[in-house]
Every structure is written in C-alpha cells, then in structure tokens.
Amino acid sequence: MFSFDRRDFGPDFTFGVATAAYQIEGGQGHGRGQSIWDTFSATPGNVHNGDTGLQACNHYELWPQDLDLIRDGGFDAYRFSFAWPRLIPEGTGAVNQEGVDFYDRLLDGMLERGIKPYATLYHWDLPSTLQDRGGWMNRDIAHWFGDYATLVADKFGDRLAATATINEPWCVAFLSHYLGIHAPGYRDLRAAAHAMHHVLFAHGTAIDALRASGAKNLGIVLNLEKSEPFSDKPEDMQACDMGDALFNRFYLGGVLKGQYPEVVTNWLADYLPENYQADMEVVSRPLDWLGINYYTRGIYKAGEAGGPAIQQVKGDLEKTDIGWEIYPKGLSDLLVRVSSEYTKIPLYVTENGMAEVEGDDDPRRVQYYDDHLKAVLAARELGADIRGYFAWSLLDNYEWAEGYNKRFGLVHVDYETQKRTPKASYRSFQGLLHNTR
Numbered sequence: 001m002f003s004f005d006r007r008d009f010g011p012d013f014t015f016g017v018a019t020a021a022y023q024i025e026g027g028q029g030h031g032r033g034q035s036i037w038d039t040f041s042a043t044p045g046n047v048h049n050g051d052t053g054l055q056a057c058n059h060y061e062l063w064p065q066d067l068d069l070i071r072d073g074g075f076d077a078y079r080f081s082f083a084w085p086r087l088i089p090e091g092t093g094a095v096n097q098e099g100v101d102f103y104d105r106l107l108d109g110m111l112e113r114g115i116k117p118y119a120t121l122y123h124w125d126l127p128s129t130l131q132d133r134g135g136w137m138n139r140d141i142a143h144w145f146g147d148y149a150t151l152v153a154d155k156f157g158d159r160l161a162a163t164a165t166i167n168e169p170w171c172v173a174f175l176s177h178y179l180g181i182h183a184p185g186y187r188d189l190r191a192a193a194h195a196m197h198h199v200l201f202a203h204g205t206a207i208d209a210l211r212a213s214g215a216k217n218l219g220i221v222l223n224l225e226k227s228e229p230f231s232d233k234p235e236d237m238q239a240c241d242m243g244d245a246l247f248n249r250f251y252l253g254g255v256l257k258g259q260y261p262e263v264v265t266n267w268l269a270d271y272l273p274e275n276y277q278a279d280m281e282v283v284s285r286p287l288d289w290l291g292i293n294y295y296t297r298g299i300y301k302a303g304e305a306g307g308p309a310i311q312q313v314k315g316d317l318e319k320t321d322i323g324w325e326i327y328p329k330g331l332s333d334l335l336v337r338v339s340s341e342y343t344k345i346p347l348y349v350t351e352n353g354m355a356e357v358e359g360d361d362d363p364r365r366v367q368y369y370d371d372h373l374k375a376v377l378a379a380r381e382l383g384a385d386i387r388g389y390f391a392w393s394l395l396d397n398y399e400w401a402e403g404y405n406k407r408f409g410l411v412h413v414d415y416e417t418q419k420r421t422p423k424a425s426y427r428s429f430q431g432l433l434h435n436t437r
C-alpha cells in the first residue's frame, strides 16, 4: 500500500494508466497496413528473442476486460495511442473502416465505464509506405501527419479528453535515426538531424490541424531525464551540458520557446534541413498542456580520445530490471525545472514506472510508485502545476527492442494464454483510488 492519501493530490488531480497501440494491440490483419515496427522486429538481430508485436496482449479483442481493469483499479483516465497504419493503411489516402470501428468501440467502452480518453496520435508505428518515402527524414511528413490528425479529430475528437501529437520525439528521432536502436534503425547524422526537426515540425502542423477541426486540450509528450555530470571536472560538466541539450533542451526549447540549443545546432549545422529556422513558429505553437515521461537520470562524462565527444556512464543507485537507476528526486527536479524555466501550462506525468522480473508480487514496484508519487507532491509544493499522473503501464507488454523480456505492467500478462493477473502494484493503486472517482 502507498504511504499517502489520494486527498493529498486534491480533488481534480487525474490518475491514469498508459499503453501504446503496437505494444498491446496485436490484431494484425483487419485491414491494418504494415508499420516500421513490423519489419524492424522481423529483421534478425534487432529485437531480443526475435519478438514481434504480432500478438502482443491481443488488446484488439480483449479490450473490454482491459478497460474493466482500468475502471476497477479506480483510475480516472486511460492514455492510449491510435495506430496510424490501422486507420490509414498506406499512411495517406484511403481510410480503413475496420480500424475506425475498433477505436469507436474502444472510446465508447471508456466513456461507458467513466474513463477519460487521453489519446496519442503517434507512438512509433509509422506506416511502412511512408518510411519508403523517407519517413521522418522527409519534410512532407508534416503534411501526412497533419492529414492523419485531421482524420482523428473528425472521427473521434468529440470523445477525447486530451490529445497528444507525438510520444517521445527524442526516441522517434535520435534513438531511431542516430543510435539505431529503434525502427527504422538508422545510424546517420543527417538522418537524425532531419528527423529531429521534422518530428517537431510535424507536431506543430498537427496542432494546427487538430485545432482547425475543433479538437480541444492539445499537447505533446516529451521523455526527459535528469542529466548529471560524472564529476565536476570542466570537461564532464561540458559533456553533461551537451547530453542535456540533446535529450531535454532540444525538445523543450523547440516546442516551448521556438529555439533549439546552440550547442546542438552548431554540432548539426551541416545536417539540419535547410532554412529550418523558418519553421520554428509552427514548431512552437501554443499548447494546452505538456506531458513528461520520466524514468531515470543520465550521467555524462567526456569521451575518450578518438571516440564520441560525450559518453554516458552507469551510476551506482539501485536499478530496475532494465538497468535504469531508480531516482525519484530526478522527477521532482525536472518538474520544477520545466515549470520555472520553460512554461506555466499544466504539466502531466504521462509515463512513469519500472521494469521488474516476472511475478505478481512486486514490492519494489510498489515502492517505486510510492517514491515517485511523493516526488510529484514535492514538486507541487515547490510551485509546479502538475495536474495528473499516468503509470506505465497497465499491462506487461511488448517492450520494443527488449521484446517481451521486460515487464512494466501493473497487471501480469501470460502471453501463452493471454490471462491477466493484477499485481500488488495494481492493488496499491486500487487501495489509493477506490471509490474516489
């Protein structure tokens, strides 16, 4: 059980759980087009154990019991994502009616259960046909994404409590086009620099499209880390500044101030799209809220001679099953930083949680949530306007390059039988939230 009371968060604070389409839906076929994760995961060597999202948690069919779990846990809201290739199989053009019907059922199911839908338009499953045309490296993606946003607003907008454009643009751009760890698996400076700008330009273009179609309560979800230097040597401090600029300030600065950090634009000067500065007004369209996904800190050190200029090193704090340090103070520090240096719009913690070894008894995860929710309270005390918190994740699910090997769920999933079993962490939320909706 948690060590605080729901009332400590005030009556209007939103508690929710989060998932993403490719990680849970399964339901391939049904008119759905191919996505970059289908082919990336089918390529030997990219994903642990060769796991794919073909079945995942079969949420496509089992969604009624998953929504029951959200309701019975006492959660107010469900953060889910639309699959672009399920709605528009070729990325642009013809709409897949079966896909529209699926999200109609899902949204109506949420509303019937008193659960507020918090939607994300893009959580990494780009239609493959768009990748064939350059994907996030092609400036045209802003318009492809804008048209997709219009479709979502027209079909579903009146039922959505909030809509985010992109989930974790750092992952879409840097992790996937520079580090090569996520689809499409590029390791190329120019590809990364183009994707970094285009993903934010597409975000701003989609905000315009959503607003024009009457959608309300619009935001974006950034993954942020607490960046810390390995030592106070000037070269490590400088490495940390660069790490922070690449991970945090590029996205915060772009979206909230229309400005990228100079250390990054200098580094990427030869590779960024020509005249990108002309897009910054669109990149920084006013938002109604900002989502922050937080998991851990990043520790930076100057690189060795002949290698990359900065390197990340492992710290000595207790780690989750995926090897990330547990650092709740990083969450309060970040929330306070964003609210004092970047914006006064409402903030939401849109993801937070931990990977833990398989099992229904997960005391470390209960402690993790307890400590991080207290960090949210601490940041609120210091003036940050935080309106909600979403646990990642409702279910054990497909953890991208880690396949099914890493489990983040409040609810255990047996992938053979698809049986769901609530864990102790789910019960802790239930104890906190029950009968208070």
Ligand code: IFM
Residues within 6 Å of the ligand: 020, 023, 168, 293, 351, 392, 399, 400, 408
């Ligand atoms: O599973 C992911 C999610 O898709 C995006 N944020 C981080 C989670 C844990 O790695």
